[in-house]
Amino acid sequence: MTSADVVGPDRAPPLEEERISDGIQGVWERAWLNVRTGNLGPVPIIVGEIAVVIIFGFTATNFFTSVNFVNLITETAGTAMLAYGVVFVLLLGEIDLSIGYLAGIGALVVAELQLPGSSWQMNGILAMLVAVAVCAVIGGVQGSIVAFVGVPSFVVTLGGFLIWQGVILNELQQRGTIIIQDRWINYTDAYIFSPGAGWPIAAIFTALYPASVLYKKIVARGTQIGQQSWISAGLKTIGIGIAAFGSVAIANNGKIIDTPEGLPLAGLIIVFFFVLLTFLAKWTTFGRHVYAVGGNAEAARRSGISVKRIKVIVFMISGATAGIGGIIFAAQVNSVALTFPPGNLLLNAIASAVIGGVSLFGGRGEVRGALLGAVLIGTLQNGLNTLSISNGWIYIVTGLVLLGAVTLDTVAVRLQARSGR
């Protein structure tokens, strides 16, 4: 029997993808194929975001202002930071419920360390590094209990949720509020770049994506990795450029009394961590192992991947991003108070990641999903606020969007399964 006989019956029909030509025509064909097979990627959420902006632009008088735009960025920044950590935890198929109050611990530590007149007062930047390190260590301890003892992460981090809430209560019940005076800490939310500085920042971030495509095309010549079409890469670059330069343009073009507006540092921080964490997830061995453990932990273990080590590091990342988010939230009000964390921080962060297409069962999702989800939730809540709609309705709308996004995603996944992709 020849090998051709053997493999004959199982020979796969050529993938539809392979018949698609290059060029503009190809881009359309590919897009249509993706829609039919449920391979939607971030398109629905971007469309949703644009729709929300248009709706509020027409209905709310002060939504479409630079001041509100800068507010929106600073309000979203903290949630987005937490959501980044959630992505990694969800990729493992785990959950971290402690991040809301871990953000509070980050804020509390930084507030204590900068306390003027105290014997331990330190430089604001150092204080922030220590606070983030403390949160990473706490995350690492929680992760170790999950990884080495085998307690479900839901339970461990629910314990963390209560414990860190208790610690914050104990610390602040007597004192009420700790004011943050250190300018470096407050800058994380309030620093505004001069209009001139905004443009080069936008240019750098716009250039990152085409640079990565170019790098792949050069390094991976002749492989499928390097075969992204120039046209689709160009279109995506234009999209990113519009978002980056548009953001700077809107931010630059406003005034609060006599303070010129500009790109807020908080916006730069979330984009910086977006790039950093995307790189970690997609380009490094560690990121590959996170996806592997989330996809099939037993397979990963048999392949010699230390599943426990990966889990501990991921919970450390989750703790650290929560700490950073907490500092940004504290900087927003220049203080830490008993009301921390603000609003439904934990649930908003998880909802952001899930709206962004990160699976709760592990192995599927991307960092960009958290950013897009956080921006969508942030815009919705900001817009409803400017319309003076009650908090009750804001929760209801957020819940409906979450439900809608996940339903769409579930349908899309089923379509993908049916089309065998």
Place this chain on the structure above:
Amino acid sequence: MSDTPLLHLQGITKTFGSVQALTDVDFEVMDGEVMALVGDNGAGKSTLVKCIAGTHSADSGRIVFEGKEVHIHGPKDAARLGIEVVYQDLALCDNLDVVQNMYLGREISRAQILSEAPMEQHTSETLKSLAVTTIKSVRQTVATLSGGQRQSVAVARAVMWNSKLVVLDEPTAALGVAQTEQVLELVRRLGEQGLGVILISHNLHDVFETADRITVLRLGRNVGVFERRKTTQQAVVEAITAGKPTKVAGISASPAGVDA
């Protein structure tokens, strides 16, 4: 084929509590040989494989690999020697593509940054060298592959690492007729390429299609080693179900038959 067995197990005994899983078992595989390991449920096939893979360590007995006594304490020790095990439940990640699965845990990287191009090229080459032609794209996720294609990826992964001995645990258990043929062809090709292959199977048809020799275990003891060309399925079935435990001194010297 040299005279020294690639892998030679001598007097392996393993107990779990009061259960005697393996008693004084001998086993050998030569280079370029497909050695089938058969036996009824509970005969000790899996336990023996786990001793080779390093998942379990034997209570007593020697493991001689390429003429040297070795101690295998974990999957990494086995991999270092050139022993790769393809488990029944495949151990592939559905959410990763073929290249990512082939290099799982052993990614090519520079300063922790993945080098995708060589991984993709080498994967394509390996699949081609094994004549696995049914996989259209090495960037397909494994979730989109058929059972036979998955098994091919799992076997190709085991072969890629300059391995000398490949252990296949029930490779055709969940496959259809055509896919089974495809995998058996692949198993034969491994032998032809000079690798030692241990094939564990319940399916005597598969065993007689591919194996050079057949080791039969029963209730954790050796029953015999059969040469495929000189025996019949009937004789092997008899050995599996009713064979008398034997202790063959130097099995390579007396390859055939059940002690009557």
